[in-house]
Each structure stands twice: as C-alpha cells, then as structure tokens.
Amino acid sequence: MSELHTDSDSPENNWVNPLRDPHDKRxxxxxxxxxxxxxxxxxxxxxxxLLPAVYDLANxxxxxxxxxxxxxGRREWNKEEFENYVLEAVxxxxxxKFRDHVWERLAEGMHFVRGNFDDDAAFDxxxxxxxxxxxxxxxxxxxxxxxxxxxxxxxDVCHQLQRSGLAESRDxxxxxxxxxxxxxxxxxxxxxxxxxxxxxxxEKSVFRIDHYLGKETVQNIMALRFANQLFDPMWSAxxxxxxxxxxxxxxxxxGRAGYYDGIGAARDVIQxxxxxxxxxxxxxxxxxxxxxxxxxxxxxxxxxxxxxxxLAKTTARGQYTAGWQGSTxxxxxxxxxxxxxxxxxxxxxxxxLEISSRRWAGVPFYLRTGKRLGRRVTEIALVFKEAPHxxxxxxxxxxxxxxxxxxRVQPDEGVLMxxxxxxxxxxxxxxDVNMDFSYSEAFTEESPEAYERLILDALLDESSxxxxxxxxxxxxxxxxxxxxxxxxxxxxxxxxxxxxxxESAEKMVERTGRHWRRP
Ligand code: BG6
Numbered sequence: 201m202s203e204l205h206t207d208s209d210s211p212e213n214n215w216v217n218p219l220r221d222p223h224d225k226r227x228x229x230x231x232x233x234x235x236x237x238x239x240x241x242x243x244x245x246x247x248x249x250l251l252p253a254v255y256d257l258a259n260x261x262x263x264x265x266x267x268x269x270x271x272x273g274r275r276e277w278n279k280e281e282f283e284n285y286v287l288e289a290v291x292x293x294x295x296x297k298f299r300d301h302v303w304e305r306l307a308e309g310m311h312f313v314r315g316n317f318d319d320d321a322a323f324d325x326x327x328x329x330x331x332x333x334x335x336x337x338x339x340x341x342x343x344x345x346x347x348x349x350x351x352x353x354x355x356d357v358c359h360q361l362q363r364s365g366l367a368e369s370r371d372x373x374x375x376x377x378x379x380x381x382x383x384x385x386x387x388x389x390x391x392x393x394x395x396x397x398x399x400x401x402x403e404k405s406v407f408r409i410d411h412y413l414g415k416e417t418v419q420n421i422m423a424l425r426f427a428n429q430l431f432d433p434m435w436s437a438x439x440x441x442x443x444x445x446x447x448x449x450x451x452x453x454x455g456r457a458g459y460y461d462g463i464g465a466a467r468d469v470i471q472x473x474x475x476x477x478x479x480x481x482x483x484x485x486x487x488x489x490x491x492x493x494x495x496x497x498x499x500x501x502x503x504x505x506x507x508x509x510x511l512a513k514t515t516a517r518g519q520y521t522a523g524w525q526g527s528t529x530x531x532x533x534x535x536x537x538x539x540x541x542x543x544x545x546x547x548x549x550x551x552x553l554e555i556s557s558r559r560w561a562g563v564p565f566y567l568r569t570g571k572r573l574g575r576r577v578t579e580i581a582l583v584f585k586e587a588p589h590x591x592x593x594x595x596x597x598x599x600x601x602x603x604x605x606x607x608r609v610q611p612d613e614g615v616l617m618x619x620x621x622x623x624x625x626x627x628x629x630x631x632d633v634n635m636d637f638s639y640s641e642a643f644t645e646e647s648p649e650a651y652e653r654l655i656l657d658a659l660l661d662e663s664s665x666x667x668x669x670x671x672x673x674x675x676x677x678x679x680x681x682x683x684x685x686x687x688x689x690x691x692x693x694x695x696x697x698x699x700x701x702x703e704s705a706e707k708m709v710e711r712t713g714r715h716w717r718r719p
Contacts, residue, residue: 230262230264231267231659233264233265233266234268235267235269236346241273242275248289251286253652255290255302255306256294256296258306259297263659270312271285271310272326273315279311282312286310290303295646295648313326326364343366343375344407344655345357345376347379351389354396361377361400374661376661377401378655381408381472382463385467387680394669394672404663408667410472410473411654412472414652417639420615421607422489425481431605437559441583441584441586442563445478445581446569446579446717446719447474447569448568448719450526452520452697453539455538461539461543464549466546466551466686467683471675471676472672474567476667476675482557482560483498483500483501485497491662491666498671499670501555502678503674505555506556517546517548518692518694519548519691519694521533521697523699530572530698532697548571548701549568549570552567566709570695572698573698576610577719579606579607579719581604583717592628593628599632601632603619605618612638613638613640613647614636614639616635616636
C-alpha cells in the first residue's frame with residue numbers, strides 16, 4: 201500500500217496542535233491507521249469545508265497510509281461518481297496545491313454507501329464495507345463518524361451505528377463521533393441530544409465541532425494571555441471598562457433558508473462561537489493545556505456568566521432589508537430565495553452578558569453578530585477605563601478615546617493596541633494611534649484551515665479544541681432567557697443591508713455611555 205505522506209521535508213510537516221508540546225516526541229503528529237465516514241457528505245459543509253480539508257491533510261502528509269474516506273448519503277453514486285464529486289470539491293476548496301499523486305492515493309481509499317439514516321440494510325452494507333477496508337487498507341478498525349446532518353437525524357444514525365456493531369470501541373480499535381452544530385435549539389433539547397449521543401458513544405469518544413476553536417487566532421488568545429507578562433495585570437475589572445465581541449459578516453443568507461429560517465443569528469453563532477470566545481477571553485489560567493484542565497476553566501467561567509437585565513434594554517435583534525452592500529444593491533431577507541416572505545428570523549443579534557467573578561464583576565461583555573453588515577470582521581476588543589487623572593488641559597486630550605486591546609480573529613489576523621500619543625508639533629495634542637501586530641507580516645507560515653486542524657485532532661484523540669456536553673448545555677443556559685424573551689416580545693427591528701445593524705443595537709450600548717467600535 202502506498203504512503204500518503206510525501207513532503208517529509210515540508211515545514212508544514214512540523215505542524216502540531218499548538219496546545220500540545222511540540223518538543224514532546226512521544227506525541228504523534230500524523231494520524232494512525234484510520235478512516236472516516238461522512239454522513240451528509242452531499243451537504244454544503246462537506247463540499248465546501250470537510251472534503252477539501254481531508255485533501256489538504258493528505259497533501260501535508262498528516263494522514264496515514266491507507267486512510268479511507270466513506271461517503272454515506274441518498275444519491276445513487278458508485279465509487280467513481282463519488283470520487284468525481286470529491287475531486288470537484290477539492291478543486292474548488294482546497295488550500296494547498298493540487299498534486300496528482302496525492303489525489304490518486306487518496307481516491308484509492310474512497311467509497312460511497314447509499315442509504316437513508318434509518319435504513320438497516322444500508323448500515324449492514326456500511327458495516328461490510330468498513331470490515332473490508334479494515335482487511336484491505338489497514339484501517340485497523342479505527343473509524344471516525346462525521347455527523348454533518350441536522351440534529352433530527354442524530355438518533356437514527358447513532359442507533360444504526362450501534363445496531364450494526366460499528367459504534368463500540370475495543371481495546372485495539374477506536375470509534376469516535378464528530379458532531380456538527382446546531383447542537384439543539386435550547387438547553388433542554390441539547391440535553392436530550394447529549395443523552396442520545398452519550399447512550400451510544402462515551403463522552404471521551406464524542407467530538408463536538410465549534411470551528412472557531414480551530415482558528416489560529418482563537419488559539420492565540422491563550423498564548424497572548426498566558427505566555428506573556430504584559431497583558432495579565434490589566435486583564436480584569438480593575439482596568440477593563442467593557443469587552444466587545446463582534447462577528448460581522450457581509451454575506452446574505454441566500455441559499456441557506458433550509459437551515460437558517462427559524463434558527464436565527466443568536467442560535468447560529470452566539471450560542472457557540474461567540475460564547476466560546478468569551479470563555480477563552482475571560483477564563484482563569486488552566487493548570488495545564490490538557491483537555492480536562494482547559495475545559496474545566498471554560499466551564500467555571502461559563503457557570504458564572506449570565507445575561508444582564510432588563511433584556512428589553514440589554515439585547516437587540518434585527519433583520520436585514522434591501523440595501524447597498526458596497527456598490528451592489530442586495531435584497532432583504534424576506535426576498536431571499538427560500539425564505540418565508542413573512543419570516544421573523546433575526547439576522548442580527550446582540551446581548552449583554554456579565555460574569556460573576558472577582559476578575560470581571562461589573563464589566564459588561566457586549567456580544568453582537570449579523571449578516572449583511574458593513575464588512576466581514578470578527579474581533580474581541582477589551583476597552584479600558586479612562587486614566588484616573590489627566591494632567592493635561594481638557595482640549596489636549598479631547599480627540600482621544602479609551603485605550604483598547606483588540607484581538608482581530610479575521611480577516612487581517614493580528615492584535616492591535618490603541619492608545620493616545622502626542623501629535624508632532626509645538627503644542628501638546630494627544631490623539632489615538634494603533635500599534636499593530638499582523639500575522640501575515642510577522643510569520644511566513646500560512647495557517648491551516650480550522651477544519652483541517654479539527655479533523656486531524658479528532659483522529660489523534662486530541663480533544664482540547666472541542667466543547668464538552670457541559671459547555672454546550674451551559675452556553676444554552678446563558679442564551680435561553682434572551683431567546684425566550686425575544687419569543688414573547690415582538691419582532692426583530694429592521695436594518696438596511698450594508699449598515700451596522702438596527703438602531704436598537706446602538707442604543708443598547710449608548711444607554712450606558714459607551715459606543716460600539718467601528719471595526
Ligand atoms: C457558521 C455559521 O458556523 O459560521 C455561518 O453557521 C457563518 O452562518 C459561519 O457564516 C462563519 O464562519 P467563518 O469561519 O467564515 O467566520
């Protein structure tokens with residue numbers, strides 16, 4: 201059988217999960233014998249992200265010889281048709297260069313199994329296929345099942361995997377399940393899903409995806425906070441006035457009605473990505489970066505996090521109407537293909553959270569996200585209190601805002617510090633300036649895609665970057681009161697595409713004398 205890793209001298213082969221010690225030679229960097237089954241392989245996520253990520257991993261030499269990829273779905277595909285579908289996805293989405301020999305070796309191990317998610321016969325075929333692969337490709341009985349399907353199907357797939365003897369790990373062969381969001385639509389449904397999944401797979405075999413945790417800049421929050429001396433002393437209510445976490449997107453929702461209508465911005469990204477960012481920014485230093493210690497700190501801070509009341513004043517939601525996105529006139533949500541023309545789904549959501557701890561008491565955390573906003577940017581801004589005393593005459597500092605540390609998650613990945621500086625000249629005038637660290641200028645290495653990292657981590661049994669069942673349930677517990685309040689109180693406000701959200705979102709922070717940053 202041919203080796204997939206080809207570029208042993210490539211610098212990318214030194215890649216390792218940054219939460220693992222790169223000097224610890226005992227830790228494997230390349231996945232051991234294994235294969236992956238993707239349920240929902242014809243879906244958007246698999247096509248845009250998962251399949252290209254598998255190719256990129258193979259191309260970087262990080263998959264084992266004999267790695268096997270099984271697609272499971274309803275199409276009437278044979279092996280060749282499946283291969284063509286994957287090839288198209290790889291051409292459209294892979295990050296690394298296309299190389300024929302890598303592709304050919306990867307394609308040798310591709311198969312497609314046709315069936316519904318509750319189909320006994322199809323799962324028996326799947327079991328036979330996996331057994332054959334174990335025998336012919338050396339996958340060793342080690343399988344990761346990627347559930348890229350709506351949560352309504354989790355029960356069927358888990359049940360079928362169990363029934364066909366595919367779910368249980370043995371001493372010499374592991375079975376893991378990787379689960380995509382949305383993980384429920386509130387705390388009680390998330391608990392039920394956890395029960396369903398955990399009845400078949402023990403928690404240590406469950407890898408829940410939050411792809412934000414796979415981003416380089418998100419992991420850098422830990423490096424910034426815990427590897428340096430500079431930031432920690434000012435990382436608390438003593439100096440921080442408030443924190444803003446913004447995930448703004450300029451794209452609309454055309455083509456995503458099936459998933460998004462009825463879900464909305466808060467469930468789509470606040471419950472997972474933004475609350476995870478909050479946990480990493482606000483948690484205490486973990487004893488180590490082992491999954492248990494890291495997750496314990498995140499859980500501790502999530503337990504202390506609650507919405508600020510009254511919700512009428514501390515939250516905001518909106519739905520985009522038609523408008524100018526740059527130089528293009530774009531339709532409103534209700535005119536997007538597939539959306540109910542009376543849809544009440546929010547495409548913008550903002551809320552104010554607080555953390556009851558010595559470090560953060562009294563510091564509001566403002567979270568906001570939206571589609572069709574001014575531009576695409578995700579950032580975390582710690583905005584500092586004013587200096588306790590200004591020895592300058594008032595006019596000298598009037599052009600100065602609050603100091604800030606801004607972690608730019610994407611794009612223009614980096615960290616920015618904003619502070620006042622004297623304007624050159626014969627008078628004393630202080631104005632804001634930026635000190636800017638940019639990944640692309642400081643490093644030559646290109647960051648792997650979040651899904652590359654997370655798929656490899658799941659194959660390596662490295663769970664630090666995956667939220668546990670408890671984290672997911674706690675995130676819903678934080679958000680549920682806001683969602684319930686919205687459910688009972690009217691409709692989302694309107695905002696024109698290309699703006700920064702509804703008026704109510706501005707008011708939400710202005711009433712406390714603060715302002716959103718214009719990223
Ligand atoms: C997904 C959401 O989790 O994240 C999408 O479902 C959103 O609505 C996407 O567009 C954004 O991801 P990224 O990595 O482009 O910021």
